Amino acid sequence: MSYRVDLAVLSEQKPFCRFGLTLHNLSDQDLTDWKLQFILDRYILPDSVTHAECQQIGSFCSITPDTNKIAANQYFYCEFTLRTAPLRFYSDGLKEALIVDIHGQVKHTVHVTPIVLASPFKQRTSLPDVVESSISLIPKPNSMVLDDGYFHLTSTSQITLQTSLADKAAAWLESELTSLFSFSLNPIGHSDIVFRSNPTLDESEYKLKVKASGVTIEAGSTSGFVHACATLLQLLKPVENSLSLSVPLITVNDSPRFKYRGMMLDCARHFHSVEQVKYIINHLARYKFNTFHWHLTDDEGWRVEIKAFPELTRTGAFRGPNQILEPQFSHLGQDYGGFYSQDEIRDVIAYAQDRGITIIPEIDIPGHCRAAIKSLPHLLFDENDHSIYRSIQHYSDNVLSPALEGTYTFLDTVLSEISQLFPAKLVHIGADEVPDGVWSDSPKCQALMLEMGYQDSKELQGHLLRYAEKKLHSLGKRMVGWEEAQHGNKVSKDTVIYSWLSEDAALTCAKQGFDVILQPAQSTYLDMTQDNSPFEPGVNWASVISLEKAYRYEPLEMVADSDPIRKRILGIQCALWCEIIIHQSRIDYMVFPRLSAIAEVGWTQKSHRHWEDYLSRLKGHLTLLDKQDVKYRQPWDNDNCEK
Numbered sequence: 218m219s220y221r222v223d224l225a226v227l228s229e230q231k232p233f234c235r236f237g238l239t240l241h242n243l244s245d246q247d248l249t250d251w252k253l254q255f256i257l258d259r260y261i262l263p264d265s266v267t268h269a270e271c272q273q274i275g276s277f278c279s280i281t282p283d284t285n286k287i288a289a290n291q292y293f294y295c296e297f298t299l300r301t302a303p304l305r306f307y308s309d310g311l312k313e314a315l316i317v318d319i320h321g322q323v324k325h326t327v328h329v330t331p332i333v334l335a336s337p338f339k340q341r342t343s344l345p346d347v348v349e350s351s352i353s354l355i356p357k358p359n360s361m362v363l364d365d366g367y368f369h370l371t372s373t374s375q376i377t378l379q380t381s382l383a384d385k386a387a388a389w390l391e392s393e394l395t396s397l398f399s400f401s402l403n404p405i406g407h408s409d410i411v412f413r414s415n416p417t418l419d420e421s422e423y424k425l426k427v428k429a430s431g432v433t434i435e436a437g438s439t440s441g442f443v444h445a446c447a448t449l450l451q452l453l454k455p456v457e458n459s460l461s462l463s464v465p466l467i468t469v470n471d472s473p474r475f476k477y478r479g480m481m482l483d484c485a486r487h488f489h490s491v492e493q494v495k496y497i498i499n500h501l502a503r504y505k506f507n508t509f510h511w512h513l514t515d516d517e518g519w520r521v522e523i524k525a526f527p528e529l530t531r532t533g534a535f536r537g538p539n540q541i542l543e544p545q546f547s548h549l550g551q552d553y554g555g556f557y558s559q560d561e562i563r564d565v566i567a568y569a570q571d572r573g574i575t576i577i578p579e580i581d582i583p584g585h586c587r588a589a590i591k592s593l594p595h596l597l598f599d600e601n602d603h604s605i606y607r608s609i610q611h612y613s614d615n616v617l618s619p620a621l622e623g624t625y626t627f628l629d630t631v632l633s634e635i636s637q638l639f640p641a642k643l644v645h646i647g648a649d650e651v652p653d654g655v656w657s658d659s660p661k662c663q664a665l666m667l668e669m670g671y672q673d674s675k676e677l678q679g680h681l682l683r684y685a686e687k688k689l690h691s692l693g694k695r696m697v698g699w700e701e702a703q704h705g706n707k708v709s710k711d712t713v714i715y716s717w718l719s720e721d722a723a724l725t726c727a728k729q730g731f732d733v734i735l736q737p738a739q740s741t742y743l744d745m746t747q748d749n750s751p752f753e754p755g756v757n758w759a760s761v762i763s764l765e766k767a768y769r770y771e772p773l774e775m776v777a778d779s780d781p782i783r784k785r786i787l788g789i790q791c792a793l794w795c796e797i798i799i800h801q802s803r804i805d806y807m808v809f810p811r812l813s814a815i816a817e818v819g820w821t822q823k824s825h826r827h828w829e830d831y832l833s834r835l836k837g838h839l840t841l842l843d844k845q846d847v848k849y850r851q852p853w854d855n856d857n858c859e860k
């Protein structure tokens with residue numbers, strides 16, 4: 218190791234933190250003509266830097282020192298300030314660092330030491346020890362009666378389909394039996410699992426009966442059959458020294474608490490392969506979710522092929538030293554990225570449909586658009602816009618202009634292709650986090666405001682979103698957006714609001730007449746750390762979300778049962794934002810088992826949910842996760858760490 222960088226907290230004076238950065242030249246050669254590049258996802262106040270100048274684009278930082286030489290075995294030191302909540306976790310520090318020459322060519326790799334935090338080490342919280350439940354169903358069914366005894370699926374068992382509604386569920390059951398238990402059904406065997414249509418059952422509702430004579434599944438919808446299979450799969454246990462599987466005698470009559478149960482996956486900040494996306498979708502089916510919200514575009518990446526604009530993926534899907542987009546979050550010295558072709562997307566949609574899951578695509582506008590703007594500057598870049606702004610993720614050039622014709626050409630084309638590609642009725646247009654100050658120094662935007670009689674720049678955002686909403690209507694779609702979609706008061710009440718700031722904010726939207734999906738960051742964001750130990754990966758701007766906190770999320774707790782506003786709440790969703798999700802094992806660590814806790818929040822009635830009861834079921838359920846080799850966070854292991 219010839220070069221090393223250390224970062225230490227020097228002082229915490231709310232709302233600021235002061236840091237000292239030391240770059241050690243441990244080699245026996247002088248270092249000259251150098252700059253230091255590193256990844257830090259907080260914003261360095263440019264005027265606060267000593268002995269150097271800092272340029273920052275998003276999380277990509279570049280420090281140019283005042284003196285260009287570090288003699289052999291000497292070091293360079295500078296200080297800077299962040300306006301930030303105190304740092305509490307090692308993953309808050311520098312992620313990667315490189316020494317480059319003054320033209321940006323890589324000279325040396327740099328070893329990054331863990332950040333020296335100001336806060337003392339915090340003990341992890343431990344979970345109560347519980348006795349493992351004999352039935353490990355998650356989410357817990359809303360009605361279930363257990364009998365004595367077992368039925369056995371054997372090498373002579375067969376599925377009998379009495380309805381074509383169950384085709385997909387039965388095929389999924391067979392593939393899961395193979396992958397979880399290496400168990401195959403016999404095409405000419407006994408009718409041990411019978412699927413029967415029951416038109417009296419609502420969407421997603423199902424009945425599962427296991428008697429001494431076999432298993433009967435009834436539903437009135439594809440989703441109902443899939444959920445019944447998810448229950449059956451969790452009831453099965455391999456019988457020792459035999460090829461058969463046992464299932465307890467049981468009667469389950471079950472239906473979900475919320476109609477909409479979703480998960481959002483951010484594939485823009487880091488790219489996840491088709492296989493990784495399918496992996497998540499299959500797990501969603503196992504936990505009886507019915508919606509996968511696919512965050513396909515953001516500042517740091519455009520991940521969906523648009524035939525009319527190949528530039529969007531040619532430029533916007535990659536970042537790195539040889540790309541137009543700078544490296545962000547990881548892979549500092551390397552080109553990095555990827556996108557989904559339309560054929561791949563169709564394949565993923567079919568895979569999800571086979572599991573009763575609808576995919577809602579998200580094209581995030583007008584903020585979070587840096588990758589698109591850099592890819593299509595001739596359409597999307599307003600060269601006369603001198604507005605000064607900085608987004609939450611530290612970009613000053615990431616917002617579409619509502620006053621450029623090109624913006625509308627872009628929207629028409631992208632929304633048309635997306636609407637054709639995705640069969641879902643809902644299309645998500647983002648609308649989150651448009652920074653203050655945007656459009657204020659653009660003659661075109663100011664002229665548009667004057668022409669339309671707008672007083673507030675938020676109305677420009679509303680103007681653009683109203684256009685998107687009408688376009689989507691003309692394509693037979695319903696628009697959905699983050700909370701800020703109602704800013705500027707222009708979109709109609711047909712738009713569905715995904716509320717992430719807080720439940721209060723969600724209720725305000727519902728009172729105004731919007732349908733709402735609850736996704737409060739404080740309980741459902743899977744990128745939040747899971748404990749106070751500084752070793753935990755993640756961020757904590759909304760909260761630390763332990764398994765218990767996720768489980769104890771109680772939607773609409775403050776709303777009376779009789780309040781008509783409840784009808785406006787379509788359901789709940791959790792989200793994995795992926796700034797820090799660099800590899801599959803981190804997906805596992807952040808998602809499992811919290812996903813199972815949120816699944817129960819969405820599915821099981823409040824009166825049936827109890828924390829310790831969930832834990833006792835979870836204990837048995839972990840065996841199933843082990844079978845799938847999921848690298849979940851060990852709930853009872855106090856030295857728990859990412860593998």
Ligand code: TNX
Nearest residue numbers: 649650699717744756794795
């Ligand atoms: C907020 S929630 C965001 C995302 C970030 C996330 C990180 C929302 C609509 N926007 O852009 O990735 O926080 O936790």
